[in-house]
Amino acid sequence: MNKIATPIEFGAQRLSIEDILAIANGSGAQLSADPAFRRRVHAGSQFLDNLLAEHGEIYGVTTGYGDSCTVGIPQNLVAELPKHLYTYHGCGLGAFFDAYTGRAILAARLLSLAQGYSGVRWVLLEQLATLINQNLVPVIPEEGSVGASGDLTPLSYVAAVLAGERQIYKDGTPYPTSDAFAALNIAPLTLAPKEGLALMNGTAVMTGLACIAYSRAEYLVKLCARLTALASLATDGNSYHFDAKLFSVKPHPGQNEVAAWIHDDLLAGEAPREGLRLQDRYSIRCAPHVIGVLADALPMLRSFIENELNSANDNPIIDGEGEHVLHGGHFYGGHIAFAMDSLKNCVANLADLMDRQLALMVDTRYNHGLPSNLSGASGERRAINHGFKAVQIGASSWAAEALKLTMPASVFSRSTECHNQDKVSMGTIAARDALRVLQLTEQVVAAHALAAVQGVELRMAQGELKASQLSSGVGALITEVRAISAHLLEDRALDTDLRATIAAIQAQNFSVPGGKA
Known part of the structure; x- marks a missing residue:
């Protein structure tokens, strides 16, 4: 503490x-x-x-x-x-x-x-x-x-x-x-x-959890935007997918901000990068549209959470100065239930997005010239090294579990307490679900971060990407990840590296657009 x-x-x-x-x-x-x-x-x-x-x-x-x-x-x-x-x-x-x-x-x-x-x-x-x-x-x-x-x-x-x-x-x-x-x-x-x-x-328990969930989700918006830039760099993607003119015709403010962050990270350096393809796959090209949903939802979710925080939410309400006892239902956590059910849906989509980008980076059919599974081994040793093969399997597992938990808790109201509490919010279950989805998503993001940094380094080693083409933010993130996990030359167990990376994500220690916090 x-x-x-x-x-x-x-x-x-x-x-x-x-x-x-x-x-x-x-x-x-x-x-x-x-x-x-x-x-x-x-x-x-x-x-x-x-x-x-x-x-x-x-x-x-x-x-x-x-x-x-x-x-x-x-x-x-x-x-x-x-x-x-x-x-x-x-x-x-x-x-x-x-x-x-x-x-x-x-x-x-x-x-x-x-x-x-x-x-x-x-x-x-x-x-x-x-x-x-x-x-x-x-x-x-x-x-x-x-x-x-x-x-x-x-x-x-x-x-x-x-x-x-x-x-x-x-x-x-x-x-x-x-x-x-x-x-x-x-x-x-x-x-x-x-x-x-x-x-x-x-509603103090669900609302306290909601505050924690909100902060973690807000940070993931920024981190996933930066990691998308790394994935685009690693797969030799097209920077024009994130052009301001393109996004000006679809004016969701959060989506536009995410696109601008990715665009800035891809256009730092000597000249705009043009990928080999006219259009990259959706998990790269449509990343602002996926991340942007959460970015655009955050102001509404903040309003719901902070209004609940700053409310008298018990029963009965006691107006001592006006001398009224007011019986009602302010203990009902419907706004927090909706906020958390909505947040976990958006966050799970980030898990799915990051997993799909990771799948592109490890697959020689789609990573445009990088080694299979992003292995750093060379020569005859490539035959026995498997790089990020198992990490991608793990990420897919975590993403699947996150997606499974997106069923809204608020629709599972149960009549309780002799049918006095016959319609209830399930807000605390929704908030606990949201925190579990965040944990799983942070695990996927950690796997993506290790793989994306590896991919960018491999692309640079092949001479197809220069250090001068990396934004200061991308460079900082690479340095921060490498302080936790070394470049993967030979197969090693990566669970310790992943846990340390998850801890850094949850501490919000990685550089993201607009600062670490």
């Missing part, structure tokens, strides 16, 4: 995807000193206290939850209800989100509650900020949410940790929260009547 000096302020202004990722990367959190913000938070919790004192009926405070909303809670048991809520939801299964993801989830939940319309006390916001600032990240299972009524099961682990229960990460390993709190003199929080519901009945 990289500690960032300036903390992110919650409560006074709209936050961005990048702010949430700054928290995930180690930045601290602080609550705004804005008087209007503090007044709004205090008004909400005070209004609920007054209603409770007057024996007003409040969903999830003086009633049971969900289908049990018709069950009245005796006044002497109201205080126990939040603990029961997070306790009986402690049934999550599957793998656990890592600490990086957990911090994004904490930030997303804090931001929603900091809107001031959830009826929580100031001390709860402070305790959430303490978890972030002390790096006390709840160990949260990935499976168990249907995305409405919110991320109930995974967020129960956040509520339980605030109360000093369950586990947090310590040095990457699960550790008892109670022991961590004791060591830091942190008092466990006893949740007020509405606070268990406010913490759990929202």
